[in-house]
Amino acid sequence: MNIFFTEPIELKYSKISVIGPDGAKVDKADPHNVDGDTASLGVSLQPNLPDGIYTVSTRVLSAVDGHVVDNAFTFGVGVGVKAGPAPPGAAQNLLSLPEAASRYPGMIGQVMIVGGAFATLWLWKPVSRVPWLADAVAEKKIAIDKIMVKFVIIGVVLVLASGAAMIVVQANSIGGSIPDAIATKFGNVWITRMLQSSILMAIAFAVYRKVAKRNVSPGRSETLAILVLGFAILVTSSLTAHAAATSQIGTIALDFFHDVAAAIWIGGLMLLGFVVAPKILQIADEKVKVTAISLLIPRFSIIVVTILGIVAITGPLLLYSIENDLSLTLASIYGKFLIIKLSLAGVMLAIGAYSQFAI
Numbered sequence: 001m002n003i004f005f006t007e008p009i010e011l012k013y014s015k016i017s018v019i020g021p022d023g024a025k026v027d028k029a030d031p032h033n034v035d036g037d038t039a040s041l042g043v044s045l046q047p048n049l050p051d052g053i054y055t056v057s058t059r060v061l062s063a064v065d066g067h068v069v070d071n072a073f074t075f076g077v078g079v080g081v082k083a084g085p086a087p088p089g090a091a092q093n094l095l096s097l098p099e100a101a102s103r104y105p106g107m108i109g110q111v112m113i114v115g116g117a118f119a120t121l122w123l124w125k126p127v128s129r130v131p132w133l134a135d136a137v138a139e140k141k142i143a144i145d146k147i148m149v150k151f152v153i154i155g156v157v158l159v160l161a162s163g164a165a166m167i168v169v170q171a172n173s174i175g176g177s178i179p180d181a182i183a184t185k186f187g188n189v190w191i192t193r194m195l196q197s198s199i200l201m202a203i204a205f206a207v208y209r210k211v212a213k214r215n216v217s218p219g220r221s222e223t224l225a226i227l228v229l230g231f232a233i234l235v236t237s238s239l240t241a242h243a244a245a246t247s248q249i250g251t252i253a254l255d256f257f258h259d260v261a262a263a264i265w266i267g268g269l270m271l272l273g274f275v276v277a278p279k280i281l282q283i284a285d286e287k288v289k290v291t292a293i294s295l296l297i298p299r300f301s302i303i304v305v306t307i308l309g310i311v312a313i314t315g316p317l318l319l320y321s322i323e324n325d326l327s328l329t330l331a332s333i334y335g336k337f338l339i340i341k342l343s344l345a346g347v348m349l350a351i352g353a354y355s356q357f358a359i
Contacts, residue, residue, distance in 0.1 A: 001027065001043050001056060007245035008038040008063040010184050013174040015059045016043045021052030038063065051078030061174055064244045066166075066186030067099070068173040102169045106162030110233050112155030113200070114260065115267010117227035120148050121220065122268075122303055123276065126295045133295075136288040140279050145217040147275045149208040152226055156201045159233060163194045186240060193236035200229040234259050242322050242334075251321040258314040261307045272300055301356065308349070 001018055011033055018027040027043045034040035041060060057072040074081050124141065128134050167190055171181040181187050203225055207218045235256060238244065243255035276296060283289040319329065319338075329335040 001045055002034045002040060003042070003056070003058060004034070004037070004040045005060065006039065007247075008185075009041060010061040010063045010174075010186075011038075011041070013061040013068075013176065013180075013184070014041055016041050017057050018043065018045060019055045019057070020049070021054070026054065049077050052076070053079060053081055061184070062245070063185040065240045065242065066170050066184070066190075068096070096169075096173070098169045099166075099173070102162060102165035104162070105158040106166070107237075109155040109158030109162065110230065110237060110259075111263045111267040112158070112270065113152050113267070114227065114230035114234065114263035115265070115269070116148050116151045116155065116271045117223050117230055118264045119268035119271045119276075119300065120145060120218075120223050121227065123272070123296055123299055126299050127292060130291075130295075133288065133291055136285065137280065137283070137292050140283060142211070142215060142217050144276055144279050146208070146211050147279075148271060149204060149211060149218060151271060151275065153201070153204045153208065156197055156204060159197045160194065160201065163190060163197065166190065189236050189239045193233060196229055196232045196236065200226065200233070203229070230263070231260065234263065243318060246321060248321065251318065254314045254318040254321065257310060258318055261310040261314065265304060265307045265311070268300060268303070272296070301352075304352070311345075 001016070003016065011031065014031065016027070016031050017025055017029075020026040026046045026049060028046065030044050032042050034042045041058060053074055053076050055072060055074050057070070059068065059070050061068050127137060127141075167178055167181050167187070170184075170186065170190075171178045174181060174184075182191060203222070207222045207226070210216070211218055237259060238252050238256040241255050243251045246252075277293065280289060280292050280296070283292070319326075323329045330339070
């Protein structure tokens, strides 16, 4: 009995069993890869199987994204088997709430890191070109930059907390210990992600102590270092995403650039909306306040137009490279959440367009 999957699996933590018509196991309990193919799972069957309907159940651990998936199907020996739904419970792990809950804070955190650092490097150039305006907002800019570093620290805390939760959930899902989970291919990427996040935490704390003590903005090189490490964290995210299952560098790159664009867009909006704009609006001088806002918002809008182009190109290409049959994608749980995601993005675009062309 040989089964082939769309991505490599961790054989050590994958199981397969074949149950006969009388409820007894008819396999020899020797799970193995078929001809060395790591995207396959085979098991030997006892000879001379009697006629009847047999049930095959599998539980496999993806070597790419760390997902554990249960499945089951039936086949007949000497009898026909009518096509129909899989046995009850066959797809119970297609959506794991603990896994989703453990990964979500990390997604938010990496968006905050990349978006916050990029927005800080990008936003202030037009203001600096107007000397009187740069002098008028200097104190507010320092205050904003201090909060930006806090913003990044919060993001790193979320990534680290998410990483800790992810490895605990992973260990539980494979029925092993945390060292067992770390020993998998997913665990190797996890170690890299946690190491990068720890280095970033040390840098962010050092930068914050400097800006708080000296009452200055972080240097461009310091902010750039934060951004580069944020990109590195996004790489580990792409290496454990669905795109990595294809083992194609181009597909993984599409996923990475898609994530970078989304992080700059969403994270930049968070910093602009919750930190920059409120601080600028506290300025008493109406001329300074209006001029600064009139420069900062269009400045961010310029990059958003470019980002939307990247998202519009990488999104469909990424989806096609993972699964070129759109009907299969949309029929899955993944497809349903994709529709929700695109709907929310559409609402954001509509609000942005109304603000740009009407307000």
